[in-house]
Amino acid sequence: MTHLDQAENDRPFWANRRFAVAAIVVAALVLSACLVLVNPGEAVVVTRFGNPVRVLTSPGLALKLPAPIENSVVVDLRLRTTSSGLHDVGTRDGLRILVQAYIAWQVPDDAEHIRQFLRAVRNRPGIAAEQLRSFTGSALEIAASSFDLASLVNTEPSKIRLNQFETVLNDRINDQALRVYGITVRQVGLERLTLPAQTLNATIERMKAERDTVAAERSAEGERAAAQIQSDANRDSRVLIAQANVDAADIEAKSRITAATIYKQAYSADPQLYTLLRSLDSLDKVIGPNTRLILRTDAAPFRVLVDGPGSAARGK
Amino acid sequence: MDNAAEDLREIGPLGQSVALTFRFLFIAVCVIAAGWFVSNFRQVPPDSQAVVMRLGSVTRVQGSGLLMALPRPIEQVVVLPAPARQIALRIARFDEGQRSGGNADQGYDLSRDPRLNSGFLLTGDSDVVHMDAQLFYQVSDPVAYMVSADHVRAALERLFIASTISVAGSRSLDSILVARPEIAARTAEATKRERFRADLLHAVNARLAGLATAGAGLGITVNRVDLVPSIPAAAKSAFDNVLVVSQSADTAVAQARTAAQIASQDANSKKDKIATNATASAEEVVTNAKAQTASIAALAQQSRDMSRSMQMTRLYHDRVEPLLKKAGGVEVVDKGGAAHTILPGVYAPRNRRANP
Numbered sequence: 001m002t003h004l005d006q007a008e009n010d011r012p013f014w015a016n017r018r019f020a021v022a023a024i025v026v027a028a029l030v031l032s033a034c035l036v037l038v039n040p041g042e043a044v045v046v047t048r049f050g051n052p053v054r055v056l057t058s059p060g061l062a063l064k065l066p067a068p069i070e071n072s073v074v075v076d077l078r079l080r081t082t083s084s085g086l087h088d089v090g091t092r093d094g095l096r097i098l099v100q101a102y103i104a105w106q107v108p109d110d111a112e113h114i115r116q117f118l119r120a121v122r123n124r125p126g127i128a129a130e131q132l133r134s135f136t137g138s139a140l141e142i143a144a145s146s147f148d149l150a151s152l153v154n155t156e157p158s159k160i161r162l163n164q165f166e167t168v169l170n171d172r173i174n175d176q177a178l179r180v181y182g183i184t185v186r187q188v189g190l191e192r193l194t195l196p197a198q199t200l201n202a203t204i205e206r207m208k209a210e211r212d213t214v215a216a217e218r219s220a221e222g223e224r225a226a227a228q229i230q231s232d233a234n235r236d237s238r239v240l241i242a243q244a245n246v247d248a249a250d251i252e253a254k255s256r257i258t259a260a261t262i263y264k265q266a267y268s269a270d271p272q273l274y275t276l277l278r279s280l281d282s283l284d285k286v287i288g289p290n291t292r293l294i295l296r297t298d299a300a301p302f303r304v305l306v307d308g309p310g311s312a313a314r315g316k
Numbered sequence: 317m318d319n320a321a322e323d324l325r326e327i328g329p330l331g332q333s334v335a336l337t338f339r340f341l342f343i344a345v346c347v348i349a350a351g352w353f354v355s356n357f358r359q360v361p362p363d364s365q366a367v368v369m370r371l372g373s374v375t376r377v378q379g380s381g382l383l384m385a386l387p388r389p390i391e392q393v394v395v396l397p398a399p400a401r402q403i404a405l406r407i408a409r410f411d412e413g414q415r416s417g418g419n420a421d422q423g424y425d426l427s428r429d430p431r432l433n434s435g436f437l438l439t440g441d442s443d444v445v446h447m448d449a450q451l452f453y454q455v456s457d458p459v460a461y462m463v464s465a466d467h468v469r470a471a472l473e474r475l476f477i478a479s480t481i482s483v484a485g486s487r488s489l490d491s492i493l494v495a496r497p498e499i500a501a502r503t504a505e506a507t508k509r510e511r512f513r514a515d516l517l518h519a520v521n522a523r524l525a526g527l528a529t530a531g532a533g534l535g536i537t538v539n540r541v542d543l544v545p546s547i548p549a550a551a552k553s554a555f556d557n558v559l560v561v562s563q564s565a566d567t568a569v570a571q572a573r574t575a576a577q578i579a580s581q582d583a584n585s586k587k588d589k590i591a592t593n594a595t596a597s598a599e600e601v602v603t604n605a606k607a608q609t610a611s612i613a614a615l616a617q618q619s620r621d622m623s624r625s626m627q628m629t630r631l632y633h634d635r636v637e638p639l640l641k642k643a644g645g646v647e648v649v650d651k652g653g654a655a656h657t658i659l660p661g662v663y664a665p666r667n668r669r670a671n672p
Binding site: 037038041059060061079080081083086098154160162186187190191193203204205208209211214215218222223226229230237241243244247252259262266272277278281289292293295298302 | 369371372373374389426427428429430431433434436437438439440441442443444459462463464466467470471474475477478479481482485486487488491496498523526527530532534547548550551553554555557558560561562564565566568569571572573575576577579580582583584586587588590591593594595597598599601602604605606608609611612613615616624627628631632633635636638639640642643644645646647648649650651
């Protein structure tokens with residue numbers, strides 16, 4: 001026997017280092033089998049020989065008997081969203097619309113509903129979502145039949161009842177989901193609200209036709225306005241020129257009156273002289289290079305040729 | 317010391333090897349234990365924050381810097397985006413449709429599969445508009461975000477789409493985008509258009525707040541929505557055509573105004589010309605009258621100085637001579653011949669028989 005072995009044998013049992021380490025390891029293993037860690041967003045159901053006896057919902061550490069006496073089942077309490085799928089439903093006013101709702105749901109953190117969830121869908125959220133989807137489809141059909149399309153989409157805020165639609169749907173689903181599956185619906189919303197493809201196409205065609213009508217109106221209005229402008233301009237031009245002609249005639253008339261006054265004054269001054277000179281003026285206007293005059297020999301001044309100086313002395 | 321060396325000599329070479337191996341393993345375990353102890357010492361980047369949980373319970377939330385936490389499984393550290401980080405979420409479902417001709421500016425085509433028409437939303441005035449959206453959110457409640465982190469994006473997309481359906485369904489097409497200029501120009505529509513994104517932001521945050529109130533918050537707040545509404549591709553050409561036709565109509569009106577202006581200027585020019593001509597003509601008439609009577613007035617004054625018959629004779633001779641010269645021909649006939657006749661005719665100098 002060595003000195004080391006002898007020293008080991010001389011110590012008490014609990015002070016033996018090797019046994020102490022082994023004891024710690026065994027104790028840690030036993031303790032770990034008895035510990036349950038509850039994370040945020042989770043609940044742990046402790047089952048004793050398969051029967052749920054306790055539900056731990058507060059995050060932290062808890063104790064249980066080691067397996068196989070007691071086992072722990074983790075239940076996810078986080079919020080999930082599930083789609084109802086696309087449904088062709090009828091509205092109260094007889095229209096067919098396509099709707100799809102989402103359901104935001106979770107397992108509530110109370111022991112009763114967690115146990116219910118565990119029993120109803122075997123702690124499988126996928127199964128719960130699948131059944132919820134089917135149930136929501138049915139609820140959508142019923143809820144939509146109580147609403148007009150105009151109460152879901154409308155420019156008048158007072159006529160819109162989309163929130164009520166979602167509330168009706170929520171109440172209808174939540175009641176059943178909580179009772180049957182142990183899950184609570186936190187929110188329901190419409191993630192699709194549209195028309196069947198053919199109706200949607202027809203709607204777009206209607207939008208297009210409305211714009212074509214507006215385009216035709218715009219074109220006609222433009223042409224009409226242009227024609228009106230041209231017509232007004234032509235009328236204004238004609239009126240302007242006619243007025244100018246009237247003014248010109250007025251000016252001419254006034255000038256003739258003035259001229260007549262001048263002639264009258266001249267006539268008054270010496271009627272015989274006026275008659276002579278105006279007659280000569282008239283002859284001056286009438287006679288031109290193409291005029292041929294035929295006069296008698298006894299007419300002035302040709303009378304001088306015939307009668308001689310005596311005729312000149314007698315005057316013309 | 318001497319005893320230890322003596323012990324080693326006593327256990328022999330094999331024993332010495334085993335003892336050394338155990339000592340090496342002990343040191344290795346100590347090093348591993350030290351590494352395990354500091355395994356949760358880490359740097360938190362500037363764009364992140366850390367949530368520390370001790371045995372499942374959240375103990376603290378720490379921002380960027382050095383984080384010292386106890387090792388797993390005593391403490392768990394979850395690194396999350398910092399509150400100030402803007403996280404983008406593109407609404408993928410709105411992009412499921414087909415772009416017309418592959419061009420973004422041509423809008424989206426309707427699909428025969430209604431599941432691919434999510435981007436087409438009904439408006440309050442029974443029109444259809446396509447949405448293209450991207451939103452930005454921040455982590456406002458780290459613990460709630462940590463709990464629901466895996467579901468946040470899917471849930472947020474659904475909440476946003478529901479909000480968009482609700483908001484778009486409560487307003488007209490022109491309070492979402494400028495589609496019909498005759499309606500879009502109204503003040504009420506312009507105001508609603510400006511508020512559309514804000515209303516949408518408010519609606520989606522209201523839904524998030526509803527979840528938080530129900531104890532199922534996602535721990536986020538949406539702070540920006542980038543939205544690109546567009547008219548369906550099938551109707552886009554008709555909407556664009558209105559603008560084209562309007563421009564053509566405006567062009568026609570402008571051309572008519574130009575023609576009207578030209579016509580007005582022509583008319584004014586003619587008017588001025590007529591007025592000028594009339595004035596000139598009037599002045600001419602008056603001037604002629606004055607000219608033609610000036611000699612009469614002057615001669616009437618002179619009659620005092622000269623006998624009347626002399627004056628008349630002199631005037632007659634002065635005026636007759638130019639008249640006879642002016643005529644193309646003068647013929648003299650016997651006084652017992654034909655009556656006095658003045659006949660206009662073609663001037664023929666060779667036929668002249670007499671000149672005055």
